[in-house]
Amino acid sequence: MELFTLSVFAFTIPAVIFAGISKGGFGSGVAFASSSILALALDPGVALGLMLPLLMLIDVASLPAYWRKWDWGAAKVLMIGAIPGTLIGALFYAWANADMIRFLIGVVAVAFVLWQGAVTKGLIRLGTQKFGQKTGLVSGVVLGFTSFVSHAGGPAAAIFLLGQGLQKTTYQATTVLVFWAVNFFKSGFYASMGIFTKDTLLMDLALAPFAVLGTYIGIKAHHYMSEKLFFAVTYVALGLTGLRLIWVAVT
Numbered sequence: 001m002e003l004f005t006l007s008v009f010a011f012t013i014p015a016v017i018f019a020g021i022s023k024g025g026f027g028s029g030v031a032f033a034s035s036s037i038l039a040l041a042l043d044p045g046v047a048l049g050l051m052l053p054l055l056m057l058i059d060v061a062s063l064p065a066y067w068r069k070w071d072w073g074a075a076k077v078l079m080i081g082a083i084p085g086t087l088i089g090a091l092f093y094a095w096a097n098a099d100m101i102r103f104l105i106g107v108v109a110v111a112f113v114l115w116q117g118a119v120t121k122g123l124i125r126l127g128t129q130k131f132g133q134k135t136g137l138v139s140g141v142v143l144g145f146t147s148f149v150s151h152a153g154g155p156a157a158a159i160f161l162l163g164q165g166l167q168k169t170t171y172q173a174t175t176v177l178v179f180w181a182v183n184f185f186k187s188g189f190y191a192s193m194g195i196f197t198k199d200t201l202l203m204d205l206a207l208a209p210f211a212v213l214g215t216y217i218g219i220k221a222h223h224y225m226s227e228k229l230f231f232a233v234t235y236v237a238l239g240l241t242g243l244r245l246i247w248v249a250v251t
Helices: 006-025 033-041 044-066 072-095 098-120 133-150 154-162 168-192 198-224 227-250
Strands: none
Touching: 006 033, 006 044, 006 168, 006 198, 033 044, 033 098, 033 227, 044 098, 044 168, 044 198, 072 133, 072 154, 072 168, 098 133, 098 154, 098 227, 133 154, 133 168, 154 168
């Protein structure tokens, strides 16, 4: 698949900027929308391999702004749970075909939008009761699995962290730390399984400035932009993207 075309850049540049804004300023819960969008235009494996180095760059660019502002206890339990989750994700990826990966990415996207709608409507309440370590470990396992196969570990992390009742900046800092560690861990599997290619890595070099730009915008927007507006637009786009991926996979 040819990556260096205007049509591919038309998808990748906005997706990468969005990933930077989301991870840099609004938690990692919806950053996986970028991978979902790219999976519409690229083979899912290519989209995953292309995005991971950029997500790692965004993690590194975000860390200084939130250094030691995280909740280490919550981060640690998620990272421990993510280890077996990542291993399960690697086994699934090795077994699944492209349409199965598309279908899973689509299902995760739609399920997340439905879950967020339930939270907004008050059908699911988070933050009223602090979750324990067992919940954190389970969330970590789900985080590791979904992160490996779709870069969609954010929703699992959000469920646990929102249940901790963390303040906005503490929550953001904790997600930055957790996904820096998880992405670093799974990168070794991506490399050994051939998910990274010469073309995806060259494309990453071209897209790196846009990832940093998005991160800078996100860090600034963390204090000024309306979260309600940001997430409202994101959920609509994510829901439509998820439905499209499911349709492509089953047809």
